[in-house]
Every structure is written in structure tokens, then in C-alpha cells.
Amino acid sequence: MSLATPVRLSRRSSLHLRWLRTPVAVRVLLVYALARSFSAAVLAEVARFQPDSDWTPGGAGYGDMLGLWDATWYRQIAQDGYPRSVPVGTAGDVQQSALAFYPLAPLLARLLMTTGLSFEAAGALVSLLAGAAAAVGVHALVHRALAQRASAAVARRGAWSAAVLFCVSPPSPVFQVPYTEAPALALLVAFLLCLQRGRYGPAALVALALGLTRPVAVPLSVVVVVHLVLRALAGRRAGTVLGGREALRCLGLLAASGLAGLLWPATAAQLTGRTDAYTATMGAWRAGGEVVWLEPWWGISQYVLGPVGPVVLVLAVAGYVVWMLSRRTAVLGADLRAWCLAYVGYLLLVLDPFTSLFRYLVFLFPLGGLVATRPGSRPVLRAWVVCSLALQVVWVAWLWRFSPPADWPP
Template sequence: MSADPASPGAGSPGPTVREPDPLRATRRSPRVRWRLLPWWVKVTLVYAGARVLTTIMAIEVARTQGPNAWTGAKPGYLDFANLWDARWYEIIGIGGYPRELPLTDDGHIGENAWAFLPLYPGTTEALTLVGLPWKLAAVVVAVAAGYGAALVLHRLMSRFLEPDRALFAVVLFCIAPVSPIMQFGYAESLGFLWLALALLLLVDRRYGWLVPVVIAWAFTRPGALAFALTLAMHFVWRWWHRERDPFPVRERLVVIGVGLFTAFAGFAWPLIVWGVTGQFDGYTETELAWRSAYIGQQELLPFTPWFQGGAWWATWNDLPAWFGMAAVALLAVAFGVMLFLPAVKRLGVDIRFWLASYGLYLFAVFFPQSSTFRILSPMFPIVGALAVPRSRWYRWSMVLLFVVLQYLWIAGVWRVDDYDWTPP
């Protein structure tokens, strides 16, 4: 008798059993999915996560904020994000700049709006024209500019670092100790954007596109003069290495032209202050008004403010003045050595030129006080060097350290305590 072909015993293959696909299972793992994401999606997620974390910390600190010159006790996030100099930007956006410089009782120029450049308050004011309240518009501009800076920074770091290192550099940038400034009512994040663009264009040798970026930068935050020095160093480097890296005459002329234009842009705002107020040193005297609370009214002598600050801080801590001045000298030496560390040299000569130029610029004119950490923030490309080590314990330690320092900055510097003479 022949077997029933439909019966299981008739040799039918039975139900098909699929073997597990290890490749498909691997693709479902979060780590692999993360690696497959486009770079800009990763940067977006990193930046968004960092800003959420900072917002939580700011709200927590705001609960302990007492009444002050800007807000009542326990202000909401937007009020807390618009303390300190944010009010100066609001004054500029609403009323512009004074034609007459205010004078103190002893006849010196006092603190006034001319210390702050116009592009950030102008952009914020433009958003208020479409219905956004000023405080919200100020935060929106800062957050958007910071996001743009993170994207450009990733492209810049990718010129020198492998993908994972470039992304970790962005992580450090987004959670840096002073990164809350990128979601407060300050112009810093807009300045970060122009700086990152300028460095990327310089590294890629797209010199002509620097002109509009420099114009925007020069009216956002100080630093154009330092970048002019960077361009001068870049020119000398390329000329010196022209045999192995051709430096055509046309490119030489373009670099010289852009460098001179950048230097002029760096002096443009002081010239505008002079033209409007009629006082030649109006901008310089305005800037000096902020340090008079520490050392009194003094003339600006280049390359002396850091030693003055070192002496002041040492005396304030019951130490001899020479101790503070010696500490400044050691700090300057350490900064010079840092520029030649292997991890920093990986970032290329142009980024190192910028770090050196901006460091020299600050050493020449800046008086170190509580806002030093914020003023140092344009050196943010250094995060590329900090991103070189790949060990997990190192990276998680850096993330934890930066988050803790970020909270301490919000609680100790941004938060206002009674008569607080330590502005961020």
C-alpha cells in the first residue's frame, strides 16, 4: 500500500523553522543603532540631552535663589536665565545705546551698554517682533546658536580626529563647566558659532568666506583682533612651508587682505563708540569700569592686568602679592607648554595658532576675576585634545567631572547671593 503523501510520515518537509539571523540581532542592539546614525543626528541628540540636563540643574538652583536686583525669590527658568549682563542686552534691544557716556561721582566713565556688542540683542529683538517675549527670545537665540556651534565643531574636529573622538569632543563642549551660558541670555553661543565657522574655513583654506563671518563675529563678541593674529601666523606658516605645501601668490594676497580686514573689524566697535559719543577712549574706559570694583580706576597698560589680578587675589586671600604674580607667570609657562602636548598638536597648527592668539590677547588686556571661566570659553576647540584618550573610565570620568563643575558654576557663579560682586 502506498503511503498517503499528505501524511507526516510520507516524507513531507513539515513546518519551516527559521534559523536566528545573528546579523539582524546585532543591528537591533542600541550600540550598533547609535553607530549607524548620521553624524548630525548624533550631535543633535548630544546637544539636546546636554541642554535638558543643564535645564534641570538650573531649575534646581533657581529654587534656592533669593530676591535680587533682577528677580524675586525662586524665579522661573526664563527669569533665572536672564540674570546679570542679560539685562544689558535687553536694555540695548529695547532702547539702543546712549549718546552720552555716564560718569561716576569721581568723573570716570561708569558701566554702560557700550560694553556689549549689538548683533545678539539685535537678533533677539527681531524675534520679539514676531511675538516672543524678550526673555524667551534671548534663550531661543542662545540655544539655536549653540546648536549650530556644536554642528560646526564636529565638522572641525573631524578634520583631525576619528569619528568617535570627534563626537566625544562635541560631548565635552556641550557639557563643559560654562556650557549653561549657551542657554542663558548671553551672546557667548553666537560667538562660538562664528568662531567655529571661522576656524573651519581657515583649516579648509576657504579664505574669502571668512569676510562675512568676521563681520558677524566682530559685532557679537570680542575676539576678532586675536583672529587677525591667527591669520598672520597662518600666513607665516604657509610661506615658510611653501616648498612642500604650495602657497600661490593669489592665496597670499587673499590671506593678507582678509587679515587686514579682520584687524579693522576688531577696531570697528571702539571707532563707532568714538564716533557716536565723541570720546576717543570711550570703549576702553567703559570696559575698565567693570574692573574698578577690584583695583580702582586705572589706565590700561597691556600685559599688566593679569599680574594686577594675581596680586589682588593673593592679597584678598591673605597671601603676599608676589605669590599671586608668580602664580600668573607659572600659568603663562604652563599654557605655552600645553600648546606643544601631543594631543594638542593633533588638532593642527591653525587651532593651535588660535589658542595662542586668544591666550595672548587675554593676557594683554583682560583682568582675571569671576568671569574668567566664561571669558576663556572661546578656547573650546581644546576639547579635541581632551577627547583623544579612548578608555571608558577616562571618558566617563570626564563627563562626570564636567557635569559636577557645571552645577558648581551655576550654583556658585550664576546664582546671586546678596550683594554679589562675582558676576559670571
């Protein structure tokens, strides 16, 4: 026994060294593949308990689970395109329609469907590939941000934790269903990487593509403004002034990031001839038939916590802002901190807080890099992974599984 132990340790060390010598992108993709296999097993198991509904037959399987919820709208876009007018009811009230959903992901699925794939398979493939690209990009983005402000060891640990937690996050099964989170995240990561490297032309093009993927392009303008202001201040301290061509590149990036947030609403207006086609259609999902800023958060806080709800909400938002501006998060850099602040501000302004909030929070992926920036944080990361996988089961069983005739959306 005493002779076998050193051999066992040697083999373990050899495997560990081989793992560390594997290109980091390959390691991230392996974690992503394992995470998606786990999610597939969870979806397949939950499918056994999926009731018969308009979306799924009795005895549903994994493939049937891919077409639930908003995947129905994306299938309609991929197969039939968009309506040429805003659908309205007999009383003139705007009805729910595909106009509330962005076109890039379903059109990519439509392209794959020309090979004979079903929409569910094509849409899931788009999400899987985009999610893989996003996972690799998250590691590169967070590593570059941390390496500029911390040691190489901190950068390695933080980037790894960000990528791993991105792959296993509770709503990560959305990376393998026909939804738009994965393509949007891949483009968002690409945009932030371009911004980090000062490649403003490619960043502008990526921002425009993101403006056709999900309604998350609006906060980009805030990030760009912060980035350009800090760059101008740094140049001023160094005694340098932006040249004419460089100034044009900066202005072009700012214009593109602003346009990205308006691109789909303007396109929907052009398609239907109604200037408020997008916002009016979005309102069809809201109480009262319109999008109201901030007020839904106030109401839900009172509903959940009673009279103290609004106070707790204000304190929570203030605490988050203070934390994001603290030395603890400074290691992420201005661009990533600006994104985390601007995106939360955007959610507070336009979102009706409900069960879909869990899915929206995956866009705060840079915060995963803070989990393992300190020495000895490996057990902490493992605990986060175990909790995330357990909550993934809860997310699928509670929210993705549909209980007819109506249920809470994922």
C-alpha cells in the first residue's frame, strides 16, 4: 500500500500537468460540453414529467422540450417571417406578436433549416455554437481585464472562475434551446473585447449586429461613453490629443452603439408602417398594455415584502452601486464595471421583474471573475459550481417545464 501511494500521486500530478498544458480555450470548451451534457440530462429527465399541452405531447422527450415558451415565436419568425402590420384585437388593443422578438437568431436558424433540420434542432445548434464562442470569449475578456490590474495568478483564477460559472449558471440550459441569449452574449463579449483592444471599427459592426439579437444594446452607449471619456482624460494627462481620424473612429463607435438600441424598433416601424410597432407590441405582455418605467419594481417589492419592500429595493440598488464602485470590483476595469452598472440600470428602467429575471442576469457574467481572485479560493469556486448545478435542476423543473393552462415563464 505504501508503495502504491506515490504512483497514484504521480499519475494524478501527471494528469493535472497535462490539463494545465492543454490550451485554455480547449479546457473552457470541455467544461462547456460537460455542462451542456448535464443540462441535456436534466431537460430529458424533466420531460418525463411534462404534461400534455399545446406545446408538447404526452410522454414528451428532450426534443419536445426545446420548443417551449418563446421558442414558439422564434419558430414563427424562422418559418413565416414577421407580420406586415401590428395585430390588434376587436377593441383596438395591440396583441402579442412576433414583432416583440429580434430577428438575428431565428434567421440564422432559418439558414440551417435549408439543410433539412427542424427548427428546434437548428435553433438549438445556433445557441450551442454561440454559447461555446461566448464561453471562450468570457475567459479571454475577463483575463485581459484582470491582467491589466492584478497579478498573473489572479488573472488566471478570475478568468477561469468567470468562464466556469458562465457555463454552469442556473439558467445556462438556455444555451441549448432556440432562444437568443447565447447569440447575444457571444456578440456582447466580442464587443467588449474589441473595446478593450481599441478596435472601434469592428466594435461598431458588432454593436449593430447585437442590436438585431436582443434588447440589450441600449446600455452599450453608456459603456462607450465611459470608455471614451476615460480615454480622453488619460490622453490629456499624457499630453496627447486625439487626431482627426481617431476622433472620427470614436464618434463612429458612439453613433453605432446608440443606433444599435434603435435598430430593431426602427425596422419594426418600417415593416408595419407604425412608429411604435415594437414598443406597443412589447406592452401587450405588460399589465395595462404599456411599458412603464421603474414602477413595476416598486409594485413587486411591495407585493413580496410588504410596506418595507420599496425601502429594501432602494437599499439593495444603492448597495450594488456602492459595491460596483468599490476597490473590490476595481480589478474588473472601467469597461466591465460600466457594463454591470448600465445593464442593471437598464433592467430597472424597462423590465417588469418576474421569473424571467433569472435568465436576464446571465448577462452579468463579469462578476463571476470575482469569485476566485483571492488565494485559496478553489473550494469557494467548487461550492459555487455545485450550487449552480443544483439550481439548474430547480430552474428547469420549476420554470422551463410548462404546467397548462398557464405557468410562470422562464
